[in-house]
Amino acid sequence: MKKIIYTIAFLLATGTIVQAQTSLKHAGADFADFILLENDVLLYARKEADGQYLYTEKRGDAASTKKEVVLNTGTINALIGRNTSTGEYYVYQKNSRNQEMISFYTFKDGNFEKTGERILPRLKNHSHNLGLYLSEDKNTLVVSAELGKSHGYEDLYVSNWENNRWSKPQNLGKAVNTSQPEFAPYVANDTLYFTRQDGAEAYNYSASFGTDSKPGTPVKLDQVFNTTGTYNAYYKKVDERQMWISASSENSALHTAYILEKPAPPVEEVKVEIEEMIMPVEDVVQPVVKTRAATPGLTLMYGFNKIYMDLVGVSAIARFLNQQPEGSTLVIKGYSDGYGTADVKENVSRRRALLIQQYIEKYFSAKKFTLEVENEVRDEKGKANRKAELYLIQ
The missing domain is CATH 3.30.1330.60 (OmpA-like domain)
Known part of the structure; x- marks a missing residue:
């Protein structure tokens, strides 16, 4: 019998792929909705005395905060969708009930440039809030509002762009809507995400949402996105990044924007030596x-x-x-x-x-x-x- 020494090279992952939860921004009760754009630019909305306005900020650099004048042509302004292939962002702008518009923008070299606009469906909304999500193809609009007969406060509705006009918003039904307010709609990969309020608390949910716009049974998201006893809202999923806001339910609320992202695992090349005993064929046990x-x-x-x-x-x-x-x-x-x-x-x-x-x-x-x-x-x-x-x- 003799020994043969082999040298084998292989790749060894020295780290486990984990998702790291990171807080991106803290703010008081004026902080509402956010998303992380390309080049790690944070776009968020702030409720102020005279309305709601959009700001940008470089990730990790609070001094770079900028009120985006071109996006804020209304007294209420909100990001309601995007198209990753065209680089467009969809912004809702409102000055009064009869002056509501969806405007389209591109974001290049740190600046927004308007590319077009579209009217909003006629909404006899009895709610103080209006949450919207516009699909990437601009043909499906999910609306959070109180339109006539609802299941409670704000409900979720869907309207489709057909023959250059919006169809009458249709209530998504009891599968989604309850006597509690449902708001902050967002759609990604055939899944509808939304927030349901429960007294002073709120939690993020998901439901299947195919091409027929009929939602499945909602499921509350994992606890990482829903801290018990707090106000959790505005969940979004963009590629490998998941984002949401959690806020304390105390009198002096503190809103925190969180992101959950998956880092690339480190890879290392390692060499090992293996000793193999060569035995006569008759001694080898198969x-x-x-x-x-x-x-x-x-x-x-x-x-x-x-x-x-x-x-x-x-x-x-x-x-x-x-x-x-x-x-x-x-x-x-x-x-x-x-x-x-x-x-x-x-x-x-x-x-x-x-x-x-x-x-x-x-x-x-x-x-x-x-x-x-x-x-x-x-x-x-x-x-x-x-x-x-x-x-x-x-």
Whole structure:
């Protein structure tokens, strides 16, 4: 027998990819809505004695604060959408109930330049607030307002640009609207985000929102975006960045703009030496190679955005596991379909698999199964892709 020394080079990720929550700006009760533009320019709205106005500020440089005169042609001004491919930003501007406009701007070399405008739908709004979101293609407008009969205070409505005019705003219905105010609408990747007020508190929600503009059942966002007992609002997702505002519910409210972003992991090249013992062929014991079964031994189906097994699923998995010999190796693979943002879909598919793993470890620990967990996000939409599969390794 002899030794052979191999030198192998490979890439080693020395850091774990994590999302870092960072506060971008603190302000008093006059701070309302914000977004981080390209080149790390913060655009935010401030409520002042004579109206609401838009300001820019270089990230981390409070001294660079600038009131954007070209954007503030109304007494109430708000950013209501953007188009990443054209570089345009959509701004709502209001001087009175009969003087409301959506203006379009580009942002180059630190300056905004107007490129066009469009009228607003006729809104007999009985609310003090008017929240808007305009889709990238400028054809869908989500409105937060109190228009005639509503489910409570502010409700969410949708209007479509058809034949060079806006359609009559349609209430999004009881799936979204409650007796509490719903406001701050925002849409990204077929998902509607909005804020629902609850007394002095408010929390961010999401719901599927496809091309038919019919929302799914809202789900409250993770606690990182919804600090308990505070006022959380204006959630936005732009690429890998998620942004929102949280404010204390005390008399002297402090508003904080937060961002959650994923840094690139550091990568390092490392060399290792491996000693391999060369043995006579007759002394070599051939390992037993196990492979995954070509088809799943069990498939569990889920409802939209559901991650827990129902009673039918619990019964099916119990029967399946009782039939497997002690020490079996199982691969649990969770799936989600194409509805929702990338983060939500990834989370749903992964949690479906992890919850099954936890169930097996809790109720079938005596069988000493070896469990491997995988997940996959499907591009296809529909209930056939909302599932989890269990594969035997044989």
